Amino acid sequence: xQTVTQSQPEMSVQEAETVTLSCTYDTxxxxxxxxxxKQPPSRQMILVIRQEAYKQQNATENRFSVNFQKAxxxxxxxxxxxxxxxxxxxxxxxMKTGANxxxxxxxxxxxxxx
Amino acid sequence: DAGIxxxxxxxxxxxGTPVTLRCHQTENHRYMYWYRQDPxxxxxxxxxxxxxxxxxxxxxxxxxxxxxxxxxxxxxxLESATSSQTSVYFCATLLAGVNxxxxxxxxxxxxx
Numbered sequence: 001x002q003t004v005t006q007s008q009p010e011m012s013v014q015e016a017e018t019v020t021l022s023c024t025y026d027t028x029x030x031x032x033x034x035x036x037x038k039q040p041p042s043r044q045m046i047l048v049i050r051q052e053a054y055k056q057q058n059a060t061e062n063r064f065s066v067n068f069q070k071a072x073x074x075x076x077x078x079x080x081x082x083x084x085x086x087x088x089x090x091x092x093x094x095m096k097t098g099a100n101x102x103x104x105x106x107x108x109x110x111x112x113x114x
Numbered sequence: 115d116a117g118i119x120x121x122x123x124x125x126x127x128x129x130g131t132p133v134t135l136r137c138h139q140t141e142n143h144r145y146m147y148w149y150r151q152d153p154x155x156x157x158x159x160x161x162x163x164x165x166x167x168x169x170x171x172x173x174x175x176x177x178x179x180x181x182x183x184x185x186x187x188x189x190x191x192l193e194s195a196t197s198s199q200t201s202v203y204f205c206a207t208l209l210a211g212v213n214x215x216x217x218x219x220x221x222x223x224x225x226x
Binding site for chain 2: 047
């Protein structure tokens with residue numbers, strides 16, 4: 001089974017500042033996908049950003065970007081210009097190509113402080 | 115939200131009773147999934163389906179069964195609920211081609 005590790009159970013950041021959430025994973029696969037999901041207090045799981053392992057370029061979605069280091073099996077999420085609405089649990093997830101099911105980390109609870 | 119609804123949204127039941135959770139989707143997605151979310155564990159896969167009447171086990175399938183008699187509905191059944199099955203249950207579907215999963219709103223189940 002694949003394992004996904006998020007070593008920061010909780011983090012906080014001042015509004016408008018930048019924060020980075022860490023994620024590492026363990027796999028013997030060469031082709032796979034990585035995701036960051038956001039879960040606000042409403043409990044809805046929302047896809048934030050995705051990365052294909054074969055792409056060297058780091059994915060970016062507006063204020064959200066990733067630092068994908070394939071050799072190190074690291075996939076961190078950077079949130080720029082943090083907003084109060086970014087307060088949520090953030091989950092890193094792994095999907096093996098052709099398998100379709102997701103393996104999740106245990107999550108990082110992010111609080112944005114006004 | 116990929117047109118996914120779950121029912122019920124909340125349920126309280128007693129140990130030993132059968133429970134069925136329903137997931138309904140409107141996007142005609144082939145793949146559907148059931149996950150459970152517990153503190154300290156993130157989300158873990160219970161069962162998934164890759165077509166009508168085609169299902170397979172996930173990481174934590176013991177004590178659960180599923181059925182999919184039509185594309186839009188995926189049922190999760192706890193034959194005899196136990197307190198360890200108190201959790202939040204999420205249904206998801208897969209947008210094929212981009213390999214992205216979209217989640218329903220979740221069902222909070224409490225087994226007393």
